[in-house]
Amino acid sequence: MSRLLLTSALCLGIAAPAFAVQPAEGEKLAENQSYTFWLLDAIKTADPQKNTDVEGSDIIRQLFEGLLNEDAKGAPIPGVATGFDLSDDKLTYTFHLRPDAKWSNGDPLTAKDFVYAWQRLANPETASEYAWFIELMNVENATAVVKGEKKPEELGVKATDDHTLEVKLTAPTPYFPKMVTHASTFPTPQKVIEAEGDNWTQPGKLVGNGAYVLTSHDLGVQISMDKNPNYWDAANVVMEHIKGLTVNDNNVALTRYQAGELDRVQIPAGQYPRLKQESPDQAISIPYSCTYGYLLNLSEKGPEALKDARVRQALSYGMQRDIVVNQILQGGQKPAYNWTHWAIEGFKMPEIDYAAWSQAERLEKAKALLAEAGYGPDNPLKLTLTYNTDENHKKIAVAAQQFYKALGVQLTLNNVEWKVHTDRMQSQDFEMARYAWCADYNEASTFLDFFRTTGMNYGKYSNAEFDKLMDQSKASADPNEQYTAAEKILAADMPIVPIYQYSKVDMIRDDIKGLSTENVMNDWYAKDIYRIAK
Known part of the structure; x- marks a missing residue:
């Protein structure tokens, strides 16, 4: 087996040090640790295997966590997995899961939860529009399972024990670690889904493993999440509450930002030059893939x-x-x-x-x-x-x-x-x-x-x-x-x-820190951000 160099922690296959949020020198944390962001449209679902939207992925990334996350520049770093081994033929990935990872209801999170989620993604009965993604990952038997020619249990993923996940590929895929940062590969709670059916993503029913839990969701109006005390790295999560507000009119959304109701909003077409001149510390334009x-x-x-x-x-x-x-x-x-x-x-x-x-x-x-x-x-x-x-x-x-x-x-x-x-x-x-x-x-x-x-x-x-x-x-x-x-x-x-x-052309309030401006994917994690006192 060989080791893939992503971080020293991943290379060694040991638990990574916590990526604690640390204010810069001279910064003082604000008492109010809440963050409100803009959504153009109502998200269609918070189900990792059924979502197709960028905004839906932003929500899911807070409520669930995959094998790997992304750092500030978009490189894969430990998530639920502390590291992985790669076989010499580059066809078998063995992920080592955190023994302290839990679901938000306190149940232990195990490798079987990833097996269930990946089989669910490929299973034609799920009717996932992202089933094709697991084919692109080159997971063994994925195409046959998606087509209904093989059973989901024949997908090339298995739990060798509670904290070890083995994935077999049909071809070497150098960018495979990047692919498991995608929301469709996140674990989902079999017990809850089987008990609640399509309603399992509703507030009070949704059980996730991310840094936040769903507290309310008024479709097309707002979605609210609070810090998850059962998250493995909860001690280092500073932001207590996050909220997405749906505003279909971008100009109205900007007005609400200027009124202090939003902490981040897209800049309407044609207004960046003016806003950059007026608020150089808040207006950004960065490459967005x-x-x-x-x-x-x-x-x-x-x-x-x-x-x-x-x-x-x-x-x-x-x-x-x-x-x-x-x-x-x-x-x-x-x-x-x-x-x-x-x-x-x-x-x-x-x-x-x-x-x-x-x-x-x-x-x-x-x-x-x-x-x-x-x-x-x-x-x-x-x-x-x-x-x-x-x-x-x-x-x-x-x-x-x-x-x-x-x-x-x-x-x-x-x-x-x-x-x-x-x-x-x-x-x-x-x-x-x-x-x-x-x-x-x-x-x-x-x-x-x-x-x-x-x-x-x-x-x-x-x-x-x-x-x-x-x-x-x-x-x-x-x-x-x-x-x-x-x-x-x-x-x-x-x-x-x-x-x-x-380009990602946004206004970001200048007391919000930790949001990446160097990741071309523009994926963000609320657990990494904090608000400073002015």
């Missing part, structure tokens, strides 16, 4: 026009990204001509032909492609763009409508609430849809695997050569070779119109 675009429905339910690659290319070429980034957003975002975010660790940005063209050249090419496809003044291309409620999404959609009007494309805008939007995407009930993908782990495959035939892939794009490249990347010494080729296929097939790559 998400890509924003318009997903195209290529399924049988999608419009016939979008089955023509020339039409899809024209829609991409006609998107005026510089206007979106420099005139609408103004927060440090970058124009996107490819799918994988530029800041992902180890990713080498490929040369995408149309990225080097002038916008005038792109528009000229777009008009020519539409004409070749049979569209023009006598037969205008008509499409509907669906987007979820948010002022930024609306501004970009209105701009897109004008961009496409210059090409002779008639774009109808359809605004719906988030739950409706996601339900429609999942059932392919859309033509074009506002979409963003945020990395599940800090490696390029998290973006590219989305477009596998078997990936999340709401538009039902399918390309055998693309799938083959992604298969090859799993065993490649330098997967960037396959990633570059895969990105070029996407640029030719254009299953999505990439628009921009995110």
